[in-house]
Amino acid sequence: SAVISQKPSRDICQRGTSLTIQCQVDSQVTMMFWYRQQPGQSLTLIATANQGSEATYESGFVIDKFPISRPNLTFSTLTVSNMSPEDSSIYLCSARQGTSGYTFGSGTRLTVV
Amino acid sequence: QKEVEQDPGPLSVPEGAIVSLNCTYSNSAFQYFMWYRQYSRKGPELLMYTYSSGNKEDGRFTAQVDKSSKYISLFIRDSQPSDSATYLCAMSGVSGGYQKVTFGIGTKLQVIP
Numbered sequence: 001s002a003v004i005s006q007k008p009s010r011d012i013c014q015r016g017t018s019l020t021i022q023c024q025v026d027s028q029v030t031m032m033f034w035y036r037q038q039p040g041q042s043l044t045l046i047a048t049a050n051q052g053s054e055a056t057y058e059s060g061f062v063i064d065k066f067p068i069s070r071p072n073l074t075f076s077t078l079t080v081s082n083m084s085p086e087d088s089s090i091y092l093c094s095a096r097q098g099t100s101g102y103t104f105g106s107g108t109r110l111t112v113v
Numbered sequence: 114q115k116e117v118e119q120d121p122g123p124l125s126v127p128e129g130a131i132v133s134l135n136c137t138y139s140n141s142a143f144q145y146f147m148w149y150r151q152y153s154r155k156g157p158e159l160l161m162y163t164y165s166s167g168n169k170e171d172g173r174f175t176a177q178v179d180k181s182s183k184y185i186s187l188f189i190r191d192s193q194p195s196d197s198a199t200y201l202c203a204m205s206g207v208s209g210g211y212q213k214v215t216f217g218i219g220t221k222l223q224v225i226p
Contacts, residue, residue, distance in 0.1 A: 001159065033214075042117070043157075043201070043216040056211075092156055094214075101147045101162035102203070102214055106155055 002027050002097040006105025013083055013112050020079045021108045023093035028073035033094040033102070034066070043092065049076050083112045116140050119202055119217030128226050132189040136202035136217045139183065143204040143215075146178050148187045151199045151219065160200075161187065192224045 003026040013019050023032065034046040047055040047068055055068040069077045080087055093105045119136045126132055134148075145164055149157035161176035163169045169176045177186040185204075189196055202217040 004156075006156070031211075040121070040218070042119075042218045045213070048211065096212075101145070101159045102205075103159055104149075104156035109154070 001100045001103045002029055002095050004093060004095060004103055004105040006093055006108060008108055009106060010109040011111070013110065015084050015112055017083055018079055018081045019083065019110060020077050021091055021093070022077050023075065023095075023105050025074045025095050027097060029095040029097050030073070031096060032070065032076045034068065034076075034078045035092040035094060035104075037090040037092060037107070046078070046091075080110065083110075085112045088112045114139055116215050117202065117204060117217045120220055121218050123221040123223060125223045125225060126192055128192060128194060128224055130192050130224075132187075132192050132196070132222060132224075134187040134189075134200050134202075134220050134222070136185050136204075137183055138185075138204055138215075140204070140206060140215070141183075142206035142208070144207075145205045145212075146176070146185050147203040147205075147214075148174075148176055148185075149201040149203060149216075150196075151201060153198075157201055194224050194226050197223045 005024045032049045035043045037043050045058050046061045047057045049055045049068045049070040051070050067079045088111050091108045094102045096102045117138045148161040151157045166178050166180045173190045175188040199219040199221045201219040205214040
């Protein structure tokens, strides 16, 4: 299965600023996914990113707040824009290769102060 | 009702015990079933991936799917302190024209030496 490198692993940011999270996959994958994981809650899908097309956002998430780039089949970024303390969470990218299960990056622990 | 129900625990067992982790689901469209292990401050790691009803074994781990009852289980034999982690069930099916994964909240397991 694919191996995903995600960075940064953690960051503390000031409210009103933006943070871009990067994920690099060691092989080409068609679809990549971005999740948010908050304490006591299950993983919540933010958006699905296909190469060469606009990302598809889930209910409650908008492109202006969480712009996503997918320039090629091995890389994607998620930006958390105009951050507030409510955005403090763990952000995870994921990918699926072929018919195998979904693999995850190691996560980005974001704290907004 | 949530699509996927999972008891968050925590579950404490002595070393060497057999651990049983379970999830129920309500969406008949789910086709693929997964179990992930997540250590603190790490991303989820895929443990088991199954498609059909029945059992799948991998070392000390056995995944069981009962589609008629909408119930999946993960058994861990001869549990070790290193198995202490949060275990998430996940299920995928077609939604809005593409595969979408839904996660349980995760069960926190502690194996006591």
